[in-house]
Amino acid sequence: MKMRVWFSGGLTVLAVFAAACVALASGASSRVAMSPAGGPIEIFVTVGQGTGGSIVIAGAIGDYGKVLTVGANGKPNPNGHFVDVTLRKGTFKVNKTELDKATNAARATVESAATCSFGGTGTGPITLSDGTGAYAGISGTVTTTVTFGADGPFYASGPKKGTCNMSENAKPLAQFSTAVGHGTIKFG
Numbered sequence: 001m002k003m004r005v006w007f008s009g010g011l012t013v014l015a016v017f018a019a020a021c022v023a024l025a026s027g028a029s030s031r032v033a034m035s036p037a038g039g040p041i042e043i044f045v046t047v048g049q050g051t052g053g054s055i056v057i058a059g060a061i062g063d064y065g066k067v068l069t070v071g072a073n074g075k076p077n078p079n080g081h082f083v084d085v086t087l088r089k090g091t092f093k094v095n096k097t098e099l100d101k102a103t104n105a106a107r108a109t110v111e112s113a114a115t116c117s118f119g120g121t122g123t124g125p126i127t128l129s130d131g132t133g134a135y136a137g138i139s140g141t142v143t144t145t146v147t148f149g150a151d152g153p154f155y156a157s158g159p160k161k162g163t164c165n166m167s168e169n170a171k172p173l174a175q176f177s178t179a180v181g182h183g184t185i186k187f188g
Contacts, residue, residue, distance in 0.1 A: 037060065037187070038060055038140075038184070038185050038186035038187050039059060039060035039184060039185070040059045040060060040182070040183070040184050041057055041058065041059035041060050041061050041140075041142065041182075041183060041184070041185055042057070042058050042059055042180070042181065042182050043055060043056070043057050043142060043144070043179070043180065043181040044056045044057075044058075044178070044179075044180055045067060045178060045179040045180075046177075046178055047067075047146075047177040047178065047179065049175060050076075050078050051068055051069045051070070051076040051077065051078050051080075052066060052067065052068055052069075053066070053067045053069075054066060054067070055067050055085060055087070057087070060184075060185055061087075061135070061185070063087040063088055063089050063134075064087060064088065065085065065086045065087035065088060066085075066086050067083050067084070067085050067086075067094075068083065068084045068086070069082070069083055070082050070083065070084055081095065081096055081097040081100050082094065082095055082096065082097075083096055083126075087135070089133050089134035089135070090131060090132045090133025090134040090135040090136070091131065091132045091133065091135065092128050092129065092130055092131040092132070092135045092138045093128070093129055093130040094126050094127070094128055095126065095127045095129070096124075096126045096144075098124045098125050098126070099122070099123075099124035099125065099126050099144050099146065099179075100124075101124065102122045102123055102124030103122030103124065103146050103148075104122070105122070106120050106121060106122035107120065108120040109121065113163070113164045113166075114164075115151070116151060116152040116153065116154055116164035116165070116166075117149070117150065117151045117152065118149065118150060118152075119147075119148065119149035119150075120147075120148060120149075121145055121146065121147045121148070122145070122146050122148075123143065123144065123145040123146075124143070124144065125141050125142065125143055125144070125183075126141070126142050126144050126181065127139075127140070127141050127142075128140050128141075128142065128185060131187075135187075136187070137187040137188045138185055138186075138187055139185065139186055139187075140183055140184055140185030140186060141183050141184075142181040142182065142183030142185075143181060143182055143183055144179050144180065144181030145179065145180055145181070146177060146178070146179045147177065147178050147179075147180075148175070148176065148177040148178075149175065149176050149177075150172040150173075150174065150175040150176070151172065151173045151174045151175075152164055152165060152166060152170055152172050152173060153165050153170055153171065153172075153173055
């Protein structure tokens with residue numbers, strides 16, 4: 001089979017196609033290097049046991065990475081009110097003090113002393129700040145709902161043996177928590 005090429009228009013079409021590919025490629029790389037413009041975002045966080053977890057952000061930021069719960073001193077602390085967010089294109093900090101208050105005040109939506117388990121939700125704001133990389137100058141508030149569930153231990157001895165240990169120092173046997181938030185961010 002022979003291929004026919006019309007050189008008069010074929011090279012022009014090929015040149016235009018090549019120029020379009022170069023323009024698209026350079027535009028794509030410049031978009032990756034630029035800071036996001038700001039706007040609405042949704043965050044999705046899977047909270048691990050302890051201080052770590054994973055995050056996905058959609059909308060004005062399209063990125064993913066890890067979260068680390070820290071105290072006011074910046075050191076890992078499972079009861080800390082701050083979160084260091086490390087994404088592929090930069091980092092920022094989250095102040096979740098108000099969300100923690102709302103979650104701590106939330107009543108369980110399901111609870112059983114017989115099975116020593118509970119679950120519930122809490123909703124409150126988080127604020128974003130102190131960005132680096134593509135997120136330099138980030139600010140905004142994201143209304144976030146935490147959904148949680150846990151199975152706790154039973155007392156193994158003493159007068160409460162066999163009953164659910166719901167004390168503050170009781171360590172859950174298993175727990176699950178996610179956070180989903182919606183809000184608007186800006187840069188600068």
